[in-house]
Amino acid sequence: MDFHQIRSLLDSDLKAIDRCILDELHSDVVLVNQIGHYIIQSGGKRVRPLLVALCAKACGYQGSHHVPLAAIVEFIHTATLLHDDVVDESTMRRGKATANAEFGNQASVLVGDFLYSRAFQMMVNIDSMRVMRILADATNVIAEGEVLQLMNCNDPDTTEVQYMEVIHYKTAKLFQAAGQLGAVISGRDEQTIQALGEYGMRVGTAFQLVDDILDYKASADEMGKNVGDDLAEGKPTLPLIHVMRQGSPEQISRVRDAITHGGADQLELILESIVQTGALEYTQRIAIKEVELAKAAIAPIDDSPYKQAMLSLADFIIQRTY
Secondary structure (H helix, E strand, C coil): CCHHHHHHHCHHHHHHHHHHHHHHHCCCCHHHHHHHHHHHCCCCCCHHHHHHHHHHHHCCCCCCCHHHHHHHHHHHHHHHHHHHHHHHCCCEECCEECHHHHHCHHHHHHHHHHHHHHHHHHHHHHCCHHHHHHHHHHHHHHHHHHHHHHHHCCCCCCCHHHHHHHHHHHHHHHHHHHHHHHHHHCCCCHHHHHHHHHHHHHHHHHHHHHHHHHCCCCCHHHHCCCCCHHHHCCCCCHHHHHHHHHCCHHHHHHHHHHHHHCCCCCHHHHHHHHHHCCHHHHHHHHHHHHHHHHHHHCCCCCCCHHHHHHHHHHHHHHHCCC
16 A cells, blocks of 8 residues: 555544644644644654554454544644754754744743643543553653753764664654554553554654655755754764765765764855765664554554555655655
8 A cells, every 4th residue: 555545444543534633733822723724733653643543443443432542642742843843943844934933932842832731631530540651751752852952962973873873762652652552542451552663663763764864865855954954953863974984085084074064055065965875774774663663563463454555654664755
């Protein structure tokens, strides 16, 4: 299945999730409504809520709790985007001005806080301590990941191990939670919960690694942000770490300087270094390995169209160009 076919399989569920997101976004404070709708409706792929629904359906779930759970996961993700863009001083996301560029940093941070708190209000309504624990733990780990990334920023000595830790905390943890939630609300055993969590974590890791590749490969129109934005922010992502391991002394010095000081003044020369050292191919191989491990994790799950869609989603993560 391609991504469109995966979404078509869950068409009614995704429409219900969209309705839930819009209903729960409502606030009597006008600016909260404006910013919430601005970012929620800005064209994201909604992979995380899709994952909640897919995993629940693959477990044979017949109820409706997957709908608010998917919305909760999207709210948590959206809150992190609002805060991220303020921290990174980003001006473009998904091909349009970021909320902080449009409404200001203060409003973006506060609406991010609103989305976090609304997510926790919705969690309480599910009335499941296990669900609360998974989402509370995920939210806390994501916050730790944000701080880890901040510590690595402008540090050219960041190792691959340290960078992968950031990915696991900051990105993969919410994917892991999305997978686990589908199994928990289906009443499945601990082994299945952990298997779907492993699937989510591996898919989430691959998702971020592909983002790292696209930051140096995709056009601004495809990616919705400028090529080399990570470099401009001084983020030592895996392609740059690879150049610093495999490049010539001159290439290493150039990348180290760019990470230390931020800015994309030497972007063209660094892009050449990335190509010459095979940094994108290396990052792609790591992402492919993660996807293979994700597929292996769900081998015990009974076959169904939803399981097939999960396998196809893993492939889409690797093949996507945006």
